[in-house]
């Protein structure tokens with residue numbers, strides 16, 4: 001489903017720093033997302049965002065939560081309102097006066113679908129983790145040991161097989177890597193190491 005948002009400004013600058021609490025975020029997810037697989041995907045992406053914010057961006061706890069919150073909510077409207085995907089959650093967060101940077105990250109997580117370019121590193125990493133973590137999770141499901149013992153070369157083999165997780169667009173992944181100025185192998189290794197813990 002593709003929906004051009006046809007706008008480039010999200011939220012209001014005076015709301016910078018405003019976030020939802022973890023409780024309010026979880027409540028929104030429970031309310032809106034009934035599909036447990038989608039919930040898991042959102043939590044996995046959120047965990048990766050938090051790990052990246054802490055380890056690579058060296059952000060404090062408040063900064064880490066902003067990244068995590070963007071991950072947690074990026075697909076919140078996909079389950080019940082696929083024809084309004086991205087639009088509905090953006091409008092909800094705007095109505096709740098949430099930080100425009102978080103809303104922009106969500107709005108730009110699929111630039112080829114929503115027509116909003118990722119600008120900040122938070123935007124770019126959300127785009128980068130989204131599809132790639134889905135492919136790696138699909139691989140974990142076909143391994144008896146899941147993420148345990150998973151290796152980069154195993155993921156790369158599946159990545160190169162067009163028929164594996166065929167809905168995961170490899171061109172978009174490479175686009176995301178270029179925009180975020182990161183290397184595919186490094187991001188796969190980062191995901192293997194962190195994502196296994198996210199579903200414990």
Ligand SMILES: [Fe+2]
Pocket residue numbers: 041045074075130131
């Ligand atoms: Fe997603």
